[in-house]
């Protein structure tokens with residue numbers, strides 16, 4: 210496995226309490242035994258072993274995604290020491306790209322100076338307008354966090370730091386107003402994530418006023434035809450790139466390897482943290498940076514399945530005409546205690562509708578000669594379903610099925 214993106218948990222606690230949070234509120238309690246902050250000696254050990262891995266795999270760039278909990282709970286001096294530990298890698302001529310995901314509430318001018326000095330890309334979590342954001346993104350007293358996040362965004366803007374927003378879908382909101390709200394905030398990009406759930410817990414997501422696909426398609430249509438476009442929407446851009454044959458590096462789409470690893474504050478090496486929604490301590494595997502080399506992550510079946518999740522597909526996805534673009538969806542969204550990971554995403558129908566809609570819209574916007582050069586063609590959702598029904602009859606049971614089902618509980 211070639212790992213070149215590490216999500217580093219520098220803090221294991223948060224200063225707010227979003228109700229949908231997979232870290233604290235969807236059944237995983239393992240954060241309680243994590244050190245509150247990463248220790249310098251853990252970072253030191255990690256950087257040494259990461260350098261060995263990068264050299265062994267001949268990788269020239271590594272992405273360090275600084276994460277929590279809320280990473281800005283760490284003391285600023287400790288943060289500086291954390292960043293400086295990566296000089297060991299830079300000194301060997303390997304590029305280190307830092308990004309940091311925060312709820313934005315603790316941002317001040319001093320933090321901004323540190324972000325600028327160390328070229329750290331900043332992502333802030335916000336779910337639309339005050340009313341929309343404060344449905345789920347609440348503090349520990351249950352109050353909304355919108356005003357405090359906007360204060361943080363203003364500090365970033367005053368320091369000329371371009372911001373990427375990470376938001377989570379909310380199908381109870383008006384999708385066009387949701388989209389328009391972000392236009393007022395001077396942003397570089399917005400990503401709109403599917404709400405995290407699996408087959409055991411999905412009941413609250415569906416049966417809302419709008420289905421996820423109706424909600425996303427309304428935003429896509431507004432964004433795609435927006436003559437005053439002010440920001441990129443990563444989810445849509447990635448789908449368009451995949452449709453046009455460009456492989457991209459999003460672990461929730463496509464069939465590329467997921468070369469991402471999580472480092473917990475105690476040095477544990479784990480698969481993507483959203484898998485915590487599958488059960489208490491689900492991502493724990495006994496692999497720790499103090500006792501293992503990075504190559505040893507292959508001993509973890511969960512990490513191996515996550516790394517190859519675009520290839521280890523259930524039969525329905527193998528029969529699907531858009532499997533190369535969708536890749537079965539995001540692995541945490543495929544889980545059920547009945548079948549383990551041997552399921553399509555809970556968002557299967559939505560992904561099929563969204564992707565075919567985007568494909569058809571993109572084709573309509575292209576000159577016919579360009580369409581024929583790319584070799585893509587229109588496909589309706591209904592025709593895609595018929596293709597799946599027909600193909601599935603002839604697909605044998607994949608040999609990796611047992612591996613996917615080894616995580617089932619029933």
Ligand code: SF4
Pocket residue numbers: 525526527529530531532535536537538553554556557558560561
């Ligand atoms: S749309 Fe559904 S069937 Fe097709 S690849 Fe995605 S999850 Fe699988």
